[in-house]
Amino acid sequence: MEIRILEILNEIKSLIKIGGTTKWLSLSEVCHQTSLSKSPFFPSISKKSLKCSRATGKLLFRVEDVETWLNG
Numbered sequence: 001m002e003i004r005i006l007e008i009l010n011e012i013k014s015l016i017k018i019g020g021t022t023k024w025l026s027l028s029e030v031c032h033q034t035s036l037s038k039s040p041f042f043p044s045i046s047k048k049s050l051k052c053s054r055a056t057g058k059l060l061f062r063v064e065d066v067e068t069w070l071n072g
Contacts, residue, residue: 011055024053024060034070044069 014022031038044050045059050069053060 008055011053014053023063025063025066027059027061030061030066034066 025033027038027041030036030041041050045052049072051062051065053062
C-alpha cells in the first residue's frame with residue numbers, strides 16, 4: 001500500500017513539475033495525433049509496454065513514451 005502511494009505521489013509530482021519540459025497527452029489527443037483508434041493502446045498499457053499515468057483519474061501519456069512505443 002505504501003509503495004503505491006509513493007508511486008502516485010511521484011506521478012503527481014511529475015505532472016505538476018514547474019518549468020519541466022514534459023508534455024502530457026490524453027488518450028484522445030494521442031489517438032488524434034497518431035491517427036489510431038483507442039483499441040491498440042489498451043493491450044500495450046496492460047502489458048506495460050506503453051507507460052501512462054492514472055494520477056489524475058484519466059490516462060495521460062508522456063510524448064516521449066508514445067514516441068518510443070510507436071518506434072519500438
